[in-house]
Amino acid sequence: MTGTLHGIGVGPGDPELMTLKAARLVAACPVVAWPAPLEGDSFARRIAAAHIRVDATEIAIRMPLAADRFPVAAVYDEAAAAIGGHLAVGRDVAVLCEGDPFLYGSFMYLFARLADRWPTRIVPGVTSLAACAAAARQPLAAGNDTLCVIPAPLPDSVIRARLDGCDAAAIIKLGRHLPRVRGVLEAAGLLGRSTYVAHASLPDARVAPLAEIDDAPAPYFSMILVHRTAGVPA
């Protein structure tokens, strides 16, 4: 009997935005793995902490947080080996994933290394997109809108082309790219339709018109929501 690997979306930050299934499975798994920066706490672990068994074996998957330094193959190789060792002796393993495991999540790198060899289940989670729209009190997309998710590290010309080709957009992975992305939005005439959201669903959530945000690097958990039209149709 081998164990089962569960890739578990724990949602955008508020521990209450975990699903009932995520909470049940985290509490049931004797091994829990989570991503973390090189030093310091794991955001995913903090979200799920109340459900982790006190006797759980925990595996830290530590790597640089900067989005543009992903993926870090050796780190995932090592984590996959550690997880596989537990699965081989029949222990179920929960891998905690911020947001949803398959929307820009790092779990896919473990999935690629493990899912062919071990029973693997994906538990979808609430995305930061949905949480940011809720915080901004602004629908992501309505009716027959097209919605594009655009990573900020892409070149200006690509960001501009994607913006021109959709009704609504979410620009993610802002970090140090924030001032540059704001320039692209301004040039596209969309600055007045852009909302900045950081730490959605958390006590320190921030929502503001992008025009009012200064040039400091944006936190990792921030994005810009853009909508070409006035929002909700009548």
Place this chain on the structure above:
Amino acid sequence: MTGTLHGIGVGPGDPELMTLKAARLVAACPVVAWPAPLEGDSFARRIAAAHIRVDATEIAIRMPLAADRFPVAAVYDEAAAAIGGHLAVGRDVAVLCEGDPFLYGSFMYLFARLADRWPTRIVPGVTSLAACAAAARQPLAAGNDTLCVIPAPLPDSVIRARLDGCDAAAIIKLGRHLPRVRGVLEAAGLLGRSTYVAHASLPDARVAPLAEIDDAPAPYFSMILVHRTAGVPA
């Protein structure tokens, strides 16, 4: 003391994919409103049924299911008036929303009618996009991929342009548009990279290569996932 309006995402179908917050709030609200077809059961209500109080007042918001007949303004006007009546006398109201309230959700039409007058909270939910990716065992987007969500009722030329301008796509609201959309994907050379998913997270979930799907109208809860590259980077 007026009541609070809660727009609650109940997720894609599996009742266990409701969030802890959604379950708590549904159980706490004395009034629960839900969308439904003109005749028959409400999918959103079925998802949340275990949490609805036996003494809850329920408001059915009935309208044609066909995506291209939305919005139906008079139905929302009437529902908003009924909900407002409860809020005015201090009763909290939960509006159940399939998936997430602000991603192509009908809640936004109630939000537009009520949020200026009453305290309103949005509870994000697991989207059908995340559930379909989990069912298909295929990441929606990775690294610096751009992801576009494309409603199938749009003209062929618009669908093709959006497909050409992104790395990954989800084509939603398929219904009777399925054969036409398949033609667009085939012409774009993307048929072999397209996966059909219906009823994700439910016992009758179906996942298949789009090339193997016949021309019958697709169920309302189905979509096509497209990825230009082979999937997960190493």
